Amino acid sequence: MRRTAWQRWSGLLFVVPWLVIFVWFTLGPFVASAVISFTNYRFKAGWSFIGLDNYVTLFTDDEKFIKSIWNTVYYTAAHVPGQMLLSFGIALLLNQKVKGLPIFRTMFYLPAVTAGVATAMLWIVILQPTGLLNQFLGLFGVEGPRWLTSTTWAMPGLIIMSFWTLGTTMVIYLAGLQGIPEHLYEAASIDGAGPLRKVIHV
Incomplete structure (x- = not known):
């Protein structure tokens, strides 16, 4: 009985620090912001309720x-x-039994753990007017836009950059795919299922 009580209290002791941090840095500011949003707050004059x-x-x-x-x-x-489809597609490719695939898995996941400053500098080099992406488009006679400053192309540029971290989602999909028993794929092949039907139904 004493052991059970100690286990219960020890569990609470482990949870309390997280609860304190959550209340102080997340829940508290959220509630304070919600309350202030219904007032006309001024630093010197204080606040008045305005609904x-x-x-x-x-x-x-x-x-x-x-x-x-x-x-x-x-x-x-x-x-x-976009990230879900790309991550799932890459996970399907990396789930094949081919030599050297662990190297490619590492390559796809590595950007997800790269320092943010290094990533930002790399994308500036890629997306600037004379950057790598516009030089690549120039090979096909396409004049690349100003990805970082154009009101039209800045958002597509950010979306392209956001796919940089798809390695994390890819790992989750890959873990799920590798958890599927092999005999299910074999049964699907016997039933005449092609690659697409295996992806959809298995």
């Missing part, structure tokens, strides 16, 4: 807010499906 006026102004008079919502939807709609 939903801030939210009405935000959605009716603030063009930058509406633009930021559109940019978020645009980025999410392109990034999430």
Whole structure:
């Protein structure tokens, strides 16, 4: 009985530091921001309750807010499906029984653990007007845009950069694929299933 009680309390002791950090740095600021959003807060004059006026102004008079919502939807709609499809496709390729595949798995995952500063500098070199991507497009007679400064192409440039970390998602898909028993693939082959049907049904 004592051992069970000690195990219970020891578990709580391990959880308490995380709870303190969560309340102090996440939940507390979130609640404070929610409360302040219903007030007209000024540093010297204090605050006064104004209800939903801030939210009405935000959605009716603030063009930058509406633009930021559109940019978020645009980025999410392109990034999430794109990263999932690319990660799954690469995981399928790396799940084949071919010599040397561990090297390619490492190569695809390595960018996910690369330092952010190094990654940013690399993408600046790739996407600048005279960078590697525009030089590659120039080989086909295509004049590359200004990926980092154009109002039209800056978002596609960010979406391209976001695929840099698809190695993490790829590893998750690959772990799931490698957990599928081999006899399921063999049974599907006997039933006449092709590669596409194996991917969909197995």
